[in-house]
Amino acid sequence: MMQKVYTLPYLFYFRGMFKPPLFIFFFLFLCNALQAQTVAQQLANKIKLMQNSPQLEHGIVSLCVADAATGDILYSTNEQMGLMPASNMKVFTSVAALDLLGADYRFKTEIGYSGNIQDSTLYGNLFIVGHGDPTTGSWRYSQTKPDSIMSQIGNILRNAGISNIMGDIILDGSKFSFNPVPGGWSWDDLGSYYGAGNWGLNWHENQYDLVLKPTRTGDTVGIKSMAPEVPYASFVNELKTAAAGTGDNSYPYLPPYGDIAVIEGTVPAGGLFTVSGSLPEPFTPIAAALKQFFIDHNIVHTGTIQSSMDYTLSQKSLPHYNALIGTLYSPTLDSIIYWFMKKSINMYGEDLIKTMAMEKYGVGTTDSGVAILRTYWQERGIEKSAFRITDGSGLSAQNHVTTHGLVQALLYAKTRPWYAAFYNSLPIYNGMHMKSGTIGGVKSFSGYHTSARGKQYVFSIIVNNYDGSTDAIVNKMYSVLNELKK
Structure with missing residues (x-):
């Protein structure tokens, strides 16, 4: 007769050692603890090899790995060390922008005029007033390409009954500060x-x-x-x-x-x-596009095209429109974040922090945007001294953040309603959804990964002051992160 074989939990049940729910809980807890210990030990081994390599003789590596489900830190080293993040700075900017502005936020560009319209002729000035839209004239979206923007402006003029303009065209970019770049850029x-x-x-x-x-x-x-x-x-x-x-x-x-x-x-x-x-400034190419559009569509313009830059340089007061006749809108913020993260567009990052400031104060400046970003993350648990930043993109070498802070930001993003859009914006490197960062002597990766066992990790790794080639240091970083795939 074939002997019946009982599994260990089955025997425990009949012998009265444990009730099934308590035993199963303990058994699963033990398995998870052992798995966490195994991952942590493997990460520690790989980090030690990396730290002992000649490439990092005078450099430093920081790593922080958390359980995506619980937020528990599974392994970390130098996680509280402030390091240059390069474009991993964009993680902080994206999350804050999605939260403060909203995933469906749209930038606007207003078309207005002063004077009056008689017999299809505007006797006065036409105004094109920007509110920081970084996508105007961009080739990445069908509705923002130069021809599309000009056509939208043409439709607004046509709907307002304007075929001729007997006055100036004012290109108003004054919603942002005159200085277009942050301090600290090389x-x-x-x-x-x-x-x-x-x-x-x-x-x-x-x-x-x-x-x-x-x-x-x-x-x-x-x-x-x-x-x-x-x-x-x-x-x-x-x-x-x-x-x-x-x-x-x-x-x-x-x-x-x-x-x-x-x-x-x-x-x-x-x-x-x-x-x-x-471009040294955007007003000249916008003016050229407008002139060509007017020629192509038989719109007569007898005045000049001036910009807010011209008024600032001449120290004259910038005029404003009296009547709004139309508004151009950008794609939604979540689609802008997609390209911001996928292609690491620094200009978008600086635009976003200025926009957060503009929405709060009326005018967007880098300093006020940086201050908003600092306060936002301090309120979410990142210490002030662990978040020293000067821009929104990470191009400045004066930015210093921690891998622990980046993991906190990524964990917070998971709790937000726009998380799916944020996750999908992350590029895929080494088979992992993660943002990369690169400036001189700096390489970083931060993101999410689900292992072969179905466990999701949140991680950030930054290397500063490495020697040798970027490819070589990236391969070492991949070797560490590959432990999260098992």
Whole structure:
């Protein structure tokens, strides 16, 4: 006769040692504790190997890992050390913006006029007043592309009965401060597309694209075209052609409000090559787009196109419209956050902190936006001394945060109604949903991952002052994070 085999819980039940609910609870608790110990030990082993590598002889690594379900810290090292986060700063900015502004928040651009309209002619000024929309003229959304923006403005004029404008056009970007970039940004970054500033009125994400014609190795690269154009800027071209396959090593220098651009470095030999830089201001290309639209659609304009920048420089009072005739709206904030995180658009981050300030104080400045961000996170448990920041994107080397603070922010995001949109905005690296960050000597990853056993982790890892290649340090960081996949 076949002998019946009883499982351990079954035997315990019949022998009266434990009641099933209590035993099962204890058994599961023991299993989870052992699993947590195993993960923590494996992480500790991998971190030790990483810390002992020559790449980190004079560097530091910080890691914090939490249980997504309970918030318990499962493993940490140097988690309270303030380190430069690079673009992991965007985690703090995104969460605060979604909370304070709302996932369905839309930026607006107002169209208004002063004077009067008679027989399809505006006798007065037309105003285009921005409220910080970072997507105006952007190629990322169908409704924000330059042609679409101009068509929307044309429709507003047509609906108001305006076919001719006998007055000036005022481009008003005064809802944001005159200084378009935060303090602490490197000169090397200001001219590049990722160092673009922001104004109350923006265009094409405030970047231009240069189409280049590489020649023979060692020779000067030709400039074929620029779009949007900045006609008053003079380019000093010191860009050379390098061997094929060497990649983009170009460095454009054109600061805000500047009119002399220097472009240095190399681009690879081969076909046409495109590099992107930051516009010194957005008003000139907006004016050019308007002029062309008016020509194409037979709208007569007899005045000039002026901007809030012009009024500031001339120390004159900026006029305002008397009648509002239409409003352009941006995509919703959750869709803006998607691109902000996926493509790490620094200009969006600076725009968001200024917008939080604008909504609270009427005018958006970096300093007031940073203050709002600091207060917001202090109220959610991050100590003031653990959150020293100067911008909203992480481009500044003056930002210092902790991996513990980043994990707190990610845990908080999980409790919010917009969490799904935030989670989907995180890029996927190494098979994990996480935001990356990179500036000189800094690499960071923060995000979420669900293991093969179905356990979700929240984590943040930052390395500062490493030596050698970025690829090498990233591989070491991946080796650590791979322990969360098991």
